[in-house]
Amino acid sequence: MLEIKNLHARIADDGTEIIRGLDLTVKAGEVAAIMGPNGSGKSTLSYILSGRDGYEVTEGDVVYNGESISGFDAAERAAKGIFLAFQYPVEIPGVATLQFLKVALDEQRKARGEEEMTTPAFMHFVKETAARLRIDMQMLKRPLNVGFSGGEKKRAEILQMAVLEPKLCALDETDSGLDIDALKIVADGVNALRSPDRAFIVITHYQRLLDYIVPDTVHVLHKGRIIRSGDKSLAHELEANGYAEVIADAA
Amino acid sequence: MNFQAQRPAIDESLSFLGISGDELGLLPGKRDVQLARAKLVQDLHSRGLPTRRLEFWHYTDLRARLKVPSRSLSTADAGDLAPLIPGSIVLRVNDTSCDKRAGIEGISVRNYRDALEDGSAAAGLVARDANDAIGRINGALVDGGVKVEVAAGVRLELPIELQMHGSRHSRFTVAVQAGARGTVIERHAGRDDAQGRFVTAVSELHVEKGADVTWIIIGQQSASDTYLGQLSFVLEQEAKLRLLVLNTGGKLVRQELHGRQSGEAAQLTLNGINLLEGTGHTDLTMMLEHEAVGATSAVVVRNVVFDQASGVFQGGIKVGPGAQQTDARMACNTLLLSDDGEFSAKPELEIFADDVQCGHGATVADLDDTQVYYLMARGIPKTRARSLLINGFLGEFLLPVENDRIAAALEQIIAAWLEARG
Numbered sequence: 001m002l003e004i005k006n007l008h009a010r011i012a013d014d015g016t017e018i019i020r021g022l023d024l025t026v027k028a029g030e031v032a033a034i035m036g037p038n039g040s041g042k043s044t045l046s047y048i049l050s051g052r053d054g055y056e057v058t059e060g061d062v063v064y065n066g067e068s069i070s071g072f073d074a075a076e077r078a079a080k081g082i083f084l085a086f087q088y089p090v091e092i093p094g095v096a097t098l099q100f101l102k103v104a105l106d107e108q109r110k111a112r113g114e115e116e117m118t119t120p121a122f123m124h125f126v127k128e129t130a131a132r133l134r135i136d137m138q139m140l141k142r143p144l145n146v147g148f149s150g151g152e153k154k155r156a157e158i159l160q161m162a163v164l165e166p167k168l169c170a171l172d173e174t175d176s177g178l179d180i181d182a183l184k185i186v187a188d189g190v191n192a193l194r195s196p197d198r199a200f201i202v203i204t205h206y207q208r209l210l211d212y213i214v215p216d217t218v219h220v221l222h223k224g225r226i227i228r229s230g231d232k233s234l235a236h237e238l239e240a241n242g243y244a245e246v247i248a249d250a251a
Numbered sequence: 252m253n254f255q256a257q258r259p260a261i262d263e264s265l266s267f268l269g270i271s272g273d274e275l276g277l278l279p280g281k282r283d284v285q286l287a288r289a290k291l292v293q294d295l296h297s298r299g300l301p302t303r304r305l306e307f308w309h310y311t312d313l314r315a316r317l318k319v320p321s322r323s324l325s326t327a328d329a330g331d332l333a334p335l336i337p338g339s340i341v342l343r344v345n346d347t348s349c350d351k352r353a354g355i356e357g358i359s360v361r362n363y364r365d366a367l368e369d370g371s372a373a374a375g376l377v378a379r380d381a382n383d384a385i386g387r388i389n390g391a392l393v394d395g396g397v398k399v400e401v402a403a404g405v406r407l408e409l410p411i412e413l414q415m416h417g418s419r420h421s422r423f424t425v426a427v428q429a430g431a432r433g434t435v436i437e438r439h440a441g442r443d444d445a446q447g448r449f450v451t452a453v454s455e456l457h458v459e460k461g462a463d464v465t466w467i468i469i470g471q472q473s474a475s476d477t478y479l480g481q482l483s484f485v486l487e488q489e490a491k492l493r494l495l496v497l498n499t500g501g502k503l504v505r506q507e508l509h510g511r512q513s514g515e516a517a518q519l520t521l522n523g524i525n526l527l528e529g530t531g532h533t534d535l536t537m538m539l540e541h542e543a544v545g546a547t548s549a550v551v552v553r554n555v556v557f558d559q560a561s562g563v564f565q566g567g568i569k570v571g572p573g574a575q576q577t578d579a580r581m582a583c584n585t586l587l588l589s590d591d592g593e594f595s596a597k598p599e600l601e602i603f604a605d606d607v608q609c610g611h612g613a614t615v616a617d618l619d620d621t622q623v624y625y626l627m628a629r630g631i632p633k634t635r636a637r638s639l640l641i642n643g644f645l646g647e648f649l650l651p652v653e654n655d656r657i658a659a660a661l662e663q664i665i666a667a668w669l670e671a672r673g
Contacts, residue, residue, distance in 0.1 A: 050628045051627075051628070052624050052628075053620070053624065073627065073633065074624060074627035074628045075627040075628075075630055075631055075632045075633065075636070077628075078627070078628055078629055078630035078631075079630045083628075084628055086625065086628075089625070090621055090622055090624075090625035092622055092625070092626070092639075092640070092643060093643055093644075094640075094642065094643025094644055094645070094646045095639055095640070095642070095643040095646075100626070100629070100639070103631055103635070103639065104626075104629040104630050104631050105630075107630050107631050107632060107635060108629075108630035111630065111632075143643070160629060164629065164630065
């Protein structure tokens with residue numbers, strides 16, 4: 001589903017190279033965990049996948065479902081099924097969460113040449129999904145992310161993911177700022193979406209999240225490259241020994 | 252002695268308005284009215300249009316910008332405008348039959364043209380002060396309008412919509428008696444063509460004790476139109492006025508608001524929305540006087556500026572020595588979406604009481620790139636994302652409009668304007 005080949009990328013403004021020869025393959029149905037110390041390029045990778053302005057790919061390519069996505073902007077990528085759950089969901093004053101969700105879904109469907117979902121069907125769908133994530137419908141009448149607690153913001157991200165039904169979901173440190181109960185709710189939400197035709201890239205510092213969202217593969221990112229890959233036992237090894245050993249081995 | 256000879260000569264033409272003395276002589280009104288017009292015309296001549304040296308006109312260069320079409324006298328546009336809210340009591344300035352509307356219980360309506368014809372309008376055809384160019388121009392040219400009275404205690408379920416359609420010079424007087432409650436929509440709509448219209452409107456609103464009024468001015472001028480408007484209002488004790496001004500452009504738009512909170516504990520909220528594009532200039536000028544104890548005013552102006560458009564908000568608040576416990580707040584927030592656009596905010600506070608709270612603030616910003624990216628990452632194309640954010644910036648602000656249907660209609664106007672920009 002996703003193939004990243006020898007990717008080099010930098011911040012357009014100052015030319016700082018963040019991704020330095022990254023290779024990664026994620027198959028449909030796979031949950032791939034990306035772990036790494038601070039500053040290893042985890043968030044940058046998620047921005048580049050989602051098409052944020054301000055990053056330049058200088059070498060290599062990102063191929064999604066057999067197609068290079070470098071020419072598509074963030075909205076086009078989203079319509080193709082790429083979703084990023086933000087580490088810091090952005091507050092949008094004046095735009096009600098429900099309204100935003102409807103517009104996003106309509107626009108994605110329009111871009112894919114699909115029919116619009118009717119408002120009653122949409123409301124029904126959102127209500128069910130929200131209930132599963134223990135999100136109060138009242139919250140969805142409030143402006144998007146404005147005044148939401150840390151946990152509410154993360155649950156709202158998962159709600160968006162569930163409603164938009166993407167094919168490739170990147171979760172950028174979705175566990176940060178969550179207490180254990182909220183973490184379980186979020187993980188349950190993600191697990192409910194696991195399916196043979198959907199892939200996840202779970203970016204995290206800590207192994208804790210991976211107890212709840214059990215990965216098929218674990219990759220260690222350091223200085224913009226994957227320096228080691230393994231199965232879920234690698235996450236436990238990192239938790240026990242820290243990153244230093246893996247980094248030393250790779251050097 | 253015939254009628255012509257009886258009338259004082261308006262011998263000098265208002266050349267900068269493209270109007271000759273002969274044309275002025277044909278405007279409605281008997282001797283007193285003609286005398287009053289002549290005085291205003293002479294004032295305009297001797298003073299000329301205001302220059303930027305006058306503080307009141309510093310940010311709007313009327314001399315440079317007031318270029319009206321060759322015929323600036325009133326002309327009616329064909330066709331009627333559907334009211335903003337279906338079922339509204341629609342009063343059109345050129346509708347001589349509006350007296351018949353008096354049948355609506357609790358409202359009396361009079362055609363202003365009658366007041367011109369019988370001379371009773373003459374006393375009102377005076378300038379507010381030395382700087383009052385709008386009052387003079389309108390007073391010289393006015394040929395229609397409506398006078399409305401809402402009787403004490405009456406609650407109007409549906410809005411009164413005052414419509415000006417086409418090139419018009421009109422006057423509205425609305426008196427809302429004690430304890431009455433209602434909504435007035437003052438609606439100015441131009442039509443897209445190259446001709447350009449010249450519209451002036453002078454309105455007066457008196458809100459008596461305990462009355463509660465929502466007044467909404469909607470200016471939808473086309474890119475070649477010039478609009479000069481002035482609303483004066485007086486709020487008596489415990490009177491409430493929610494004032495909303497929505498301007499969606501025009502070549503030159505100036506809306507003046509002159510308010511007096513004469514009664515104790517009167518409450519004013521003013522929400523202004525100015526949508527600017529092209530090379531247009533929009534000016535919202537408010538002069539508010541707090542005169543009595545415990546009155547409040549909350550003013551928020553939001554502006555969206557595209558292209559080479561320019562605009563200004565002048566917010567003057569004067570707190571008199573008797574106006575203790577005044578609470579006056581004023582904010583002006585601008586989304587500047589073009590490097591070539593500009594918007595000025597000028598707060599002006601004069602406070603003569605010592606136990607008051609007065610605050611003001613202004614911000615200017617572009618859209619936040621991170622917000623645009625976030626919306627795009629959910630599949631919303633860039634232009635739609637931007638218009639959602641602009642709507643959010645403005646929509647937040649329509650919340651004080653209690654009537655959902657009116658709020659929805661205003662949102663619709665804003666959305667259509669943004670959509671037309673693409």
